[in-house]
Structure formats: structure tokens, C-alpha cells
Amino acid sequence: MEWSVGLEAYEVNAVHGWYDEEHQSPQPFVFTVWATLSAGERIEDLESTLNYADIQIAIDEVMLEAAEPIRLMEDMAQRVIDHLSANQTVATLSIRIEKPEAPLPRPGGLPVIEVLWHRA
Numbered sequence: 001m002e003w004s005v006g007l008e009a010y011e012v013n014a015v016h017g018w019y020d021e022e023h024q025s026p027q028p029f030v031f032t033v034w035a036t037l038s039a040g041e042r043i044e045d046l047e048s049t050l051n052y053a054d055i056q057i058a059i060d061e062v063m064l065e066a067a068e069p070i071r072l073m074e075d076m077a078q079r080v081i082d083h084l085s086a087n088q089t090v091a092t093l094s095i096r097i098e099k100p101e102a103p104l105p106r107p108g109g110l111p112v113i114e115v116l117w118h119r120a
Helices: 053-062 074-085
Strands: 004-014 027-037 090-098 113-119
Touching: 004 053, 027 053, 027 074, 053 074, 074 090, 074 113
Parallel strands: none
Antiparallel strands: 004 027, 027 090, 090 113
């Protein structure tokens, strides 16, 4: 049996981005995070899983408590991985970040990054 725990479409408004003007006012970043667990057949206590509230807390810490603006969404995702991979029940993490108000040369499109992390 394989268990997955996730948090979908969690929106955080923050002042991150490559361009300095993106650091002036908050813009939305939308996170979807899924974890597969290394747990066995039965999960009967919170210590045997990843609490989805911990996913939300990790995202908030990365996005809202960063000492400086984070330039790349890839770096944002890595920082979330750094937080969540400390939980030894996590076998893999899938992180998707959308940036719906990213500065693009023309209207249209949804900038997205995704990463899949595996415990070594």
C-alpha cells in the first residue's frame, strides 16, 4: 500500500521574483504539494504520517519569513523540500508552484515549475 498526503492550490501572497520591481508589492504564488510516505499498511498516529498542516506551515515559513526576496521559484521549491524532507516518513515530494501574475511580455499563459524529490 502506498500513502499520499497533499495540500492543493494553497495561495500565498509574497514579494518574490527575479525582477526588483516584483519585490515592491505582494503577488500570488499557488502551491500544490504531494508527499508519498514510507509507512506500512496502517497509519494510526500522526507521527507515522506527514500532517498536511505541516505542509502549509513549511510554505508559509519559506514564503513569508525569507530574509530576502527569493528570485527563482525553483529555489522556493527547494526550500520547501528542505523543510518537509526532515520528516523521515516522507519518501517523495512533488511540488508545483504557479505564478499567475508573473511579468510576461504578452498576456496569457501560466508560469509553473514542478519538481519531484526522492529520498536517497
